[in-house]
Amino acid sequence: MPTGPQATDNNAPAPSAESLREEMISELKRSGDLTSPDVEAALRKVPRHEFTPGIPLEKAYSWFEAVPTKLNEHGVQTSSVSAPQIQTFQLEQGRVGTGMNVLEIGSGGYNAALIAEVVGPTGQVTTMDIDPDVTERAERLLKQHGYDQVHVVTGDAATGVPDRAPFDVILVTVGAWDIAPAWVDQLTEGGRLVVPLRVRGLTRSIAFVRHGDRLVSESVRVCGFVPMQGADEHDTQVLLVTGTEEIGLKFDDEVMGNPSDLDNAVKTPRFETWTGVTMGMQEPFDSLQLWLATRLDGFCIMAVRDDLDTGIVAPANKWFSMAAVEGNSFGYVTWRRLEAGDGSKRMEFGVHALGPQAPELAESIADHIRAWDREQRGANGPVFAAYPVGTPDDQLSGERVVTKRHSRITISWPPTKSEG
Known part of the structure; x- marks a missing residue:
């Protein structure tokens, strides 16, 4: 029978949700994904494990792991609670702050609760999803944890939520192939659209800033998301x-x-x-x-x-x-x-x-x-811009133009090291 330190280790109590949450926050700060005190406070306040019932605590608080919440008949994941790393850097990409009106596209409950904590009582949060099972679950969990102020909508993301617009930030948490015109129309001038956009087979979480009918990227991060369903879904x-x-x-x-x-x-x-x-x-x-x-x-x-x-x-x-x-x-x-x-x-x-x-x-x-x-190695990477699909070529700039259903995406590279 084992004795000494080994016995003590084997019988040690399992880590608590609070300790695992603090460990998650420390990892996010160490990786550089978490820099905002307001987002840090929200991560500390919202009990992630209670929005992922039935999942082991260690997995719920793994800073780089998503938690699947629904599979289709083929066993393919159709809904999930995104990894804390991605949720954190998307909130920071959107510069979500006190008093803002925020739309989340792709619901799960936990991320909407984080947004509600960051915008505070003077802000507004709307979360939408096309799947009624997902929105029912999100609404139930949000109400259970005191986030009755979050407005939950079942509908196609392509339409946005016009009666709650204009939004200071639209945060898309599903993989998108295109940018719906409604997202631009419902965004304030200077507002931010954060979207996991697939361009030429590569998905990046891009923080766009609205300038009239044009969007220009402010930051670009590698990411992976469950693909969007509905009118704007697109197969490779x-x-x-x-x-x-x-x-x-x-x-x-x-x-x-x-x-x-x-x-x-x-x-x-x-x-x-x-x-x-x-x-x-x-x-x-x-x-x-x-x-x-x-x-x-x-x-x-x-x-x-x-x-x-x-x-x-x-x-x-x-x-x-x-x-x-x-x-x-x-x-x-x-x-x-x-x-x-x-x-x-x-x-x-x-x-x-x-x-x-x-x-x-x-x-x-x-x-x-x-x-x-x-x-370009070690540089900041390219700048993306999005224009309405009817924009003529002579009004576009960039080394690559990708024409989609609703938009024309341009990719431009900054001056080279030798030129800069």
Whole structure:
């Protein structure tokens, strides 16, 4: 039978909700996601675990984990309480403050309670969701915990909530492919729209500021969200390279390339090249994703089914690899581990390509990676702007224009290191 310190450790009481909440707040401050005293006070006040009943305390207060609250018939998550990290930085992106009128799109209850704490008794909070099960749950939990002032609406996010507008902040907590005109119309001049926007297959939480009928980004953060349902939901287009589900190239808009051409591409030898661009294993490179999405016309995301993998391609990440199609060839970004002389671990970016033009395509992608390394690595990243869909080309600026159903999104990069 164990004795001594081991017995004491095994019989130690489980951490309390209060201690786990404080640990969560400490992690958020350490990561730099939490800087606002008002948001910190709200995180300390609202009992997250009581908005995620049936979930172990450790999971409820994990600073980087979302809590699923509803699955569809296929077991796919359709609603969740977002990770504290994302909820925190979105509140700070929106600069939510005392007395503001805030609309939350995508309901769960907990985030609306946080917003209510931050805006205080002089502010207003509306939370909406298309799923009546979700809004019923949110309303019940909010009332149980004394947040009767939060207005809960069941409806399609595309319409907004006109009778509660104008809003100082609209906080979207579901993945969106487009920006609904109602969101712009119902936002105050100078107000902020924080939205997890998918552009060219990449999702970023973007804090836009309204300037007339135009939105301009103020901050951009990497994120992941359950996709929006309703009138503005949008599916990715998938090109199956081999005619099976082994290799899928996912396009956000129209599919580039001819499937039969790429079927032939996989019959050619794989061309591989390495860029000489290295990074630490934990160093972020999200701006590289956006750089390639801006620079490559045929940009897409490659995914490989593990159970069908025959080794035609060999990406470092089978589930998400930056890729591009050009004519009858396609290429993708990968990486390999390196060990420095001091024993530290690094990785080097490389490019693999298949098809008749594989060498040219691979070297082109590699050159773009090297250009990012020279000009934008460590910089602040691009600026996004959103215009009404009818805006003519001569009124747009930026290296890439993406036209969606309601809006035209532009991506502009700041002056390069050599120019700045």
